[in-house]
Amino acid sequence: MKFTWFNLMPWPYMPNDFREKHRSVWVDIPNTLYDPVRGHAVYNEYMDQLEYAATLGFDGIGVNEHHQNGYGLMPSPNLIAAALTRRTSGAAICVIGNSIALYNPPIRVAEEFAMLDVISGGRLVAGFPVGTPMDTNFCYGQIPALTRDKYREAHELIMRAWEAEEPFAFDGKYNQLRWVNCWPKPIQKPHPPIYIPGGGSVETWDFCLDHDYNYSYLSFGGYKAGKALLDGYWERVAERGKDESPFRAAFAQIICVADTDAEAERLYSEHILYFYNRCLRVYPGFADPPGYRTVKTIKAGTLTLLRRENQKLFENVTWKDLVERGMVIAGSPETVRQRMEELIKSLRVGHVFCLLHSGNQPDEKTRHSTRLFAEQVMPKLRNMWPEWEGDERWWIKPLADPVRVAEPVGARQ
Amino acid sequence: MNPAVIETRKGARIRVLEGGPLDGRPLLFLHGVAGLLEEHAFLDLLAGRYRVYAPELPGYGDSSGEELYEDMLDFALHAWDVVTALGLAGRRLSVIGHSMGGMIAGEMACLAPEAIDRLVLVDALGLWLDEHPIPDMFSFLPFEFGDYLFQDARRGTALLTGGVDFSDDDATRGFLVANARRLGTAGKMLFPVPNRRLSKRLYRLNTETLVVWGKGDRLVPPVYAKRWAELLPCATVVMVGEAGHMVPYEQPEALATEVMSFLG
Numbered sequence: 001m002k003f004t005w006f007n008l009m010p011w012p013y014m015p016n017d018f019r020e021k022h023r024s025v026w027v028d029i030p031n032t033l034y035d036p037v038r039g040h041a042v043y044n045e046y047m048d049q050l051e052y053a054a055t056l057g058f059d060g061i062g063v064n065e066h067h068q069n070g071y072g073l074m075p076s077p078n079l080i081a082a083a084l085t086r087r088t089s090g091a092a093i094c095v096i097g098n099s100i101a102l103y104n105p106p107i108r109v110a111e112e113f114a115m116l117d118v119i120s121g122g123r124l125v126a127g128f129p130v131g132t133p134m135d136t137n138f139c140y141g142q143i144p145a146l147t148r149d150k151y152r153e154a155h156e157l158i159m160r161a162w163e164a165e166e167p168f169a170f171d172g173k174y175n176q177l178r179w180v181n182c183w184p185k186p187i188q189k190p191h192p193p194i195y196i197p198g199g200g201s202v203e204t205w206d207f208c209l210d211h212d213y214n215y216s217y218l219s220f221g222g223y224k225a226g227k228a229l230l231d232g233y234w235e236r237v238a239e240r241g242k243d244e245s246p247f248r249a250a251f252a253q254i255i256c257v258a259d260t261d262a263e264a265e266r267l268y269s270e271h272i273l274y275f276y277n278r279c280l281r282v283y284p285g286f287a288d289p290p291g292y293r294t295v296k297t298i299k300a301g302t303l304t305l306l307r308r309e310n311q312k313l314f315e316n317v318t319w320k321d322l323v324e325r326g327m328v329i330a331g332s333p334e335t336v337r338q339r340m341e342e343l344i345k346s347l348r349v350g351h352v353f354c355l356l357h358s359g360n361q362p363d364e365k366t367r368h369s370t371r372l373f374a375e376q377v378m379p380k381l382r383n384m385w386p387e388w389e390g391d392e393r394w395w396i397k398p399l400a401d402p403v404r405v406a407e408p409v410g411a412r413q
Numbered sequence: 414m415n416p417a418v419i420e421t422r423k424g425a426r427i428r429v430l431e432g433g434p435l436d437g438r439p440l441l442f443l444h445g446v447a448g449l450l451e452e453h454a455f456l457d458l459l460a461g462r463y464r465v466y467a468p469e470l471p472g473y474g475d476s477s478g479e480e481l482y483e484d485m486l487d488f489a490l491h492a493w494d495v496v497t498a499l500g501l502a503g504r505r506l507s508v509i510g511h512s513m514g515g516m517i518a519g520e521m522a523c524l525a526p527e528a529i530d531r532l533v534l535v536d537a538l539g540l541w542l543d544e545h546p547i548p549d550m551f552s553f554l555p556f557e558f559g560d561y562l563f564q565d566a567r568r569g570t571a572l573l574t575g576g577v578d579f580s581d582d583d584a585t586r587g588f589l590v591a592n593a594r595r596l597g598t599a600g601k602m603l604f605p606v607p608n609r610r611l612s613k614r615l616y617r618l619n620t621e622t623l624v625v626w627g628k629g630d631r632l633v634p635p636v637y638a639k640r641w642a643e644l645l646p647c648a649t650v651v652m653v654g655e656a657g658h659m660v661p662y663e664q665p666e667a668l669a670t671e672v673m674s675f676l677g
Contacts, residue, residue, distance in 0.1 A: 027552075138552065141605040145597035146483060173483075285552035289604075291597025298590050 001344065001384050002351040002395065004060035004094050005053030005370065006252065009046050009080075011070040012360035013038060014278045024283035026069040026134040033070065043073070045363050047080060051087050052367060053356075056374035060092035060125060060396075062353055064197075065099050066132070067139040071279045078112045085120035086405050092396045093120050096197050096216060096353070097127020101147055102140045105175045106154035107182065110161040114186045121402030122187035125395075127195040127216070128155060130204070134286045145291030148203065150174045162191045193394050195250065200229045201297040205236045208248070214394045216250040218353065220280060222327030223253060223343035230347040246385050247350035247394045253343060254355040256330035257372035264330040267365055269319040272328055274359030276317050333376035340377060344384050351394070414456050414467065418475075421494040425478030429499065430467040433460035439501050440676070442467040443492065445512025446538075446550065446599050447562065447659070448474060450572050455661040458669035463507075463676070468495045472598030474591075479598045485609040488602055489520035507676055509533040511661055512633075513599055516611065523614040531676055532622040534641060535668065536630050536658045541608035545636050551596065551604055555588075564629045564657040572662060615644045622648045623675040625668060627656035649675070 014025070014033060022029060050061040063080045066072040074080055081095050093116060098109045109128075117124040130151050136142050142150060153172045157180070160168065167181035186192050194213040198204035208215040215233060217226055230249060237244060256272065258264035322328040329339040344352065356373060357366045383389075414432035421427060430449065433440075440463040442456060449469055459465050471491070472479030482488055496502055507530050510518025515537020522529045541547070548561060556570060563569025577588045602609060622645050626638040635652065642648045651671050656663040 137605070138549075143604045144551070144600050145479075146601065283552070285554050285557075289551045289600070290593040290595065291600045291604075293593060295590050295593060298593055299586065 001381050002059040002247075003378055003381075004062045004092065004351065004353050005050065005058040006062035006064075006094075006096075006353040006355050007046050007050055007357050008064070008071065008279075008355065009043075009073040010275065010279045010359055011039075011073060012042065012274075014070055014274075014360075018278045019281055022281070024286055025071050025279055025281045026066075026132075027138045027283070027286045029068070029070050039073070046357070047083060047087075049357060049363065049366055049370070050080075050084055053370055053374070054084075054088040054091035056371060057378065058091060058354070058374065060094040061088065062094035062096055064096045064127070065129070065135070067135045069134065071282075078116060081116050081124075082119065085116060085123070089402070089405070090398075091123065092125050093123050094125040094195070094353075095127055096125070096195055096218070097129050099131030099136055099140075100128050100154035100158060101142055101151040102131060102136060103154065105177060106157050107161055107175075107177065107180060109154070110158040110182050111184070113158075113192065114162070114182060114184045117186035117188055117192050118184050120398075122192075122398040123396050124186065124188070124192040125195055126192040127197055128158075128213075129197040132287075133289050133292045134282060137289050137292060138286050143291070144289040147292060148294070159191065162186060187399060188397050193396060195394075200232070201293065202236075202300055203294060203297065205233050206240075209237065209240045209242055212242075212393070214248060214250055214351070216252070216351075216353070218252040220252075220254065220276070220327060222322075222325055223251065223329075223339075223347055224326035226251060227346055230349070234348055244348070245350065245388050245391050245393070246344075246348050247388065247391050249347070249349045250351035250353060251343065251347050251349045252353040252355060253340075254328045254358055255336060255340075255369070255373060256328060256356070256358070257333055257336050257369045257377060258330075259332060259372075261331035261335050264332070264335075265319050265323075268330060268358070268361065268369070271359045271361035271365070272319065272322060272330075273317065276322065276327075276359075279359055333372055336373065337377050337380050340381055341384070344381065350385055350388065350391075414453060414460060414465070419468075419495070419498040421478075421491065421498050423478070423481055423491065423494055425471040425476065425481060425491065425494075427471065427476045427478075427495060427498070428469045428474060429495075430456060431465070432456065433462070433464045435464060437462060437464035438676070439463070439504050439506050440465050441496065441501075441506060441508045443508065443510040443514030443517050444469065444473070445514050445536075445659075446596070446603070447512070447558070447573055448595055450662060451575060452572060452662065455665035455668055458665060459672065462673060466499055466501070468499075470598060472594045479594060482598070483601055485520060485602055485611075488517055489524055492517050492521045493525065505530045507531040507533070509535065509672065510537060511535040512658060513538050513602060513607075515539060516602060516607070516609075519611050519615065519618075520609075522620055523611070523617045526617050526619055529620050532618075532620045533625065533672055533675065534622060535625045535660050536627055536633055537624070537637075537641065538603060538607045538633055539609070539611045540637055540640050540644070541606060542636065542640060545634055547607055547633055548631070549605075550632065551600060555592075561632045562658045564627070564655060564663060569657075569659065569662075572659075612644055616646070618646055620647065621675075623671065624648050624650045625660060625671055626650070626652050627658055627660045627663065628652050628654050629656060630658045632658040
C-alpha cells in the first residue's frame with residue numbers, strides 16, 4: 001500500500017455566516033475574504049505540515065491545482081512542490097496535478113514537471129486532471145464542449161515532448177508550435193508515473209486504461225459512496241482485459257485519528273463541519289456547465305456528486321452522519337484501521353490520498369492526527385495486497401544516490 | 414409549418430420547419446440559445462406571406478453533427494451550407510436572427526453581404542459592452558432561464574422545458590442530455606464571453622437591417638440595440654414592449670407586424 005499525505009490548502013478564515021451570505025466558495029467568492037498577511041502564515045503552516053508528513057514515513061506528499069476559491073489555495077501547485085523538493089528526501093512529490101488544458105502552451109507543463117522531477121531526483125508523480133468546471137470553464141474560460149478535446153491534445157503534446165529525442169513541429173488544433181524541444185527532460189523514464197484524477201466519466205476510465213495510467217477518484221463522498229463508482233471502473237478494467245492490480249486506482253479519504261472515538265469527535269468535528277459547510281459550498285450552476293460532461297457520461301449517470309439531489313449531501317451534515325456514511329473515517333487508531341481496511345478492500349485501491357487536514361483544523365491537531373495515523377495505523381495496513389507486492393508500475397523511480405540538500409541558510413527563528 | 418430533414422455538404426443532419434406559399438419570398442429564421450420551441454406563432458404569421466425556413470442548429474433537438482463545428486466561422490459557414498441544402502443559393506434571401514441566431518446571421522452577412530437582401534436582428538447576441546456585462550447564462554440553474562429570458566418567467570419556464578417532470582429520473586436525464594447538447598453547442602460561440610469580434614467585421618454590411626429589441630430583455634439589455642445601430646451602416650431600431658429576450662415567443666404579432674412592414 002502507498003499512502004500520500006495531501007493538503008488541499010483551504011482558506012481557514014471564512015466567516016461563520018459564510019453559507020448564509022455567499023452562494024459559492026468558488027468563482028465569485030469575494031476576494032476581500034482573503035487576507036494576505038494571514039495567508040503568509042497559512043501557506044507556511046501547510047507546507048510545514050507536508051514536510052512533517054514526509055518525515056513520518058508517508059510514501060508521498062500531495063498538492064493540487066485550483067483557481068479563484070477558498071477551498072484550495074494552490075493556483076500553482078508547482079510552486080509549492082518546488083519548495084517541497086528541497087526540504088524532503090524520500091517521499092514522492094505528488095502533484096495531482098496540473099490542469100493541462102489551461103496551460104498555454106501546455107509544453108509549460110512538460111517543462112515544469114520535468115524540472116520538478118529533476119530537482120527532486122526522480123520523485124515526481126505527475127497528475128493530469130481535466131480540472132473542475134469551476135476552475136477550467138468559469139475561472140479560466142475554456143469552452144465546456146471543447147475542454148476534453150483540448151485536454152487530449154495537451155496530453156499528446158506533453159507526452160511527445162517528453163519522449164521525443166529530436167525537435168518536432170506540432171500542428172494541433174489548439175496549439176501550433178514549430179519547434180517542440182523539451183529542456184529539461186524528466187529523470188524517470190519513459191516518464192514519471194501519471195495519475196488521472198477523475199470524477200467518474202466513462203471516457204476518463206478508458207483514457208487511463210488506454211495509457212496504463214493510475215485512475216484517482218477524488219471525491220468527498222467517502223468510501224461507501226465511492227464503491228459504486230470504483231466497481232464500475234474495475235468492471236471496465238476487466239472488460240478491457242487489463243490486469244487487476246490495485247495500484248491502478250487511488251482514492252482520497254478524509255481521516256481523523258485521536259486516542260478514542262469520542263476524542264476524535266471532540267477534537268475534529270468543528271473543522272470537518274467547516275470543510276463540508278463552507279469549503280464545499282459550490283454554487284451548482286458553476287459545477288456542471290452544459291457541454292462539460294459528455295452525453296455518454298450524463299446517460300450513464302455516474303457523476304453522482306454533481307446531481308441536484310446530491311448537492312444536499314453536504315447540507316446540514318452532522319459529525320455522526322459523516323462518520324456513519326464513511327465520508328469521514330474517524331476515531332481511535334483501531335477504529336480507523338478497521339475502516340481503512342474496509343475502504344482498501346472494498347474499493348480495491350493500492351494508494352490512498354490521506355486528507356488528514358480539513359477545513360480550519362489547527363496545526364497541532366493536524367500533526368496529532370497525522371502522527372497517530374503514521375505510527376499506529378499505516379504500519380498495519382502495509383500488506384493489504386500481498387499478491388501484488390512489488391508492483392511498482394505506478395510509483396516513482398528515484399535516483400539511487402540523489403544530491404543531499406544542504407541545511408537551509410537563514411533558517412526561520 | 415412542416416418539419417423536414419436536410420443534410421448539409423459537411424454532414425450535419427438538420428431538421429427544418431418549413432411553411433408558407435411555395436412561390437413566396439424566401440425568409441430564413443435562425444433560432445436563439447433556447448432553440449426552436451414547440452409553440453411558434455411567430456413563424457406561422459410570417460408564413461402567411463413568405464416562404465419561411467427555420468433550421469435547427471446541429472446539437473439542437475433532432476439535428477445532429479454538432480461535433481463537426483468548433484468556432485464562429487464553422488457556424489457561419491454552416492448557415493450558408495443550410496441555405497445551399499435548402500436550394501436557396503442565389504435566391505434573394507432575407508434573414509431573421511434571434512439571440513444567438515442574430516450573431517450567426519450577422520456573421521453570415523459579413524461573409525457575403527451581397528447575398529442577403531434584408532436582415533432582421535432580434536435581441537441579438539454577438540456584441541459586448543464592458544459597462545453592460547451580459548449575465549453568465551452557462552451558470553444558470555434550470556429555473557433561472559425563465560427569469561432571464563422572459564418577461565413572464567413562469568410561462569417562459571413552461572415553454573422552455575416543454576413541461577418536463579423533474580421528479581422523473583428518465584425525463585430529467587433526457588432534459589440534461591438535450592440541454593447539454595444545446596448549450597454545449599452554443600458555448601462554442603458564446604462561452605465564456607459572447608463576443609467573437611463580429612464588431613470589427615460589421616463595416617462590410619451594406620444590407621438594410623432592422624434591429625428589434627424586447628424592452629424588458631434581462632439577458633442582453635436594450636442598450637445593445639443602440640450599439641448594433643452604431644455599428645451597422647444601415648439600421649433601424651424598434652423596441653417592443655411587454656417582452657424580454659424571447660420576443661418571437663412573447664410578442665409574436667407585434668414582431669411579425671414590424672418584420673412585414675420592414676420586408677414589405
